[in-house]
Amino acid sequence: xxxxxxxxxxxxxxxxxxxxxxxxxxxxxxxxxxxxxxxxxxxxxxxxxxxxxxxxxxxxxxxxxxxxxxxxxxxxxxxxxxxxxxxxxxxxxxxxxxxxxxxxxxxxxxxxxxxxxxxxxxxxxxxxxxxxxxxxxxxxxxxxxxxxxxxxxxxxxxxxxxxxxxxxxxxxxxxxxxx
Numbered sequence: 001x002x003x004x005x006x007x008x009x010x011x012x013x014x015x016x017x018x019x020x021x022x023x024x025x026x027x028x029x030x031x032x033x034x035x036x037x038x039x040x041x042x043x044x045x046x047x048x049x050x051x052x053x054x055x056x057x058x059x060x061x062x063x064x065x066x067x068x069x070x071x072x073x074x075x076x077x078x079x080x081x082x083x084x085x086x087x088x089x090x091x092x093x094x095x096x097x098x099x100x101x102x103x104x105x106x107x108x109x110x111x112x113x114x115x116x117x118x119x120x121x122x123x124x125x126x127x128x129x130x131x132x133x134x135x136x137x138x139x140x141x142x143x144x145x146x147x148x149x150x151x152x153x154x155x156x157x158x159x160x161x162x163x164x165x166x167x168x169x170x171x172x173x174x175x176x177x178x179x
Contacts, residue, residue, distance in 0.1 A: 007054035012044035083146040
């Protein structure tokens with residue numbers, strides 16, 4: 001599931017009623033949109049700065065990055081959001097933390113960090129967690145403006161590199177033709 005950390009000058013009290021027009025429901029201080037097994041959640045988490053000039057939100061979604069970006073623009077785009085990070089938690093039922101680490105050590109394009117289990121490829125940081133989850137992180141530098149589609153594509157590219165989707169081009173030949 002993707003996670004976007006964002007700050008906006010609009011407090012959650014004002015965002016809630018506006019999102020109801022887009023069929024969001026408020027569940028335990030979260031704004032949730034669900035359809036066909038796909039989830040898009042906006043979770044307020046705090047403020048930034050002493051004067052509370054920006055309110056923090058974490059946006060979670062599963063599914064395609066195009067759909068997530070569309071819903072992000074639809075729900076948060078008009079609130080002048082400042083995106084700070086894009087993350088993705090990667091899991092595989094047969095991979096343990098040691099398996100992830102040894103897999104990345106074999107890949108020359110992944111640079112090792114100062115601590116065991118931390119890697120880097122391009123701008124994306126990769127953290128192998130003890131609970132067998134790999135966290136892909138892309139954080140904002142102070143000098144650059146975050147473009148959400150670029151950040152999502154970079155994280156998705158690393159995700160697809162670590163866990164490629166296998167397609168069987170010849171699977172249709174295995175099935176019989178019904179007459």
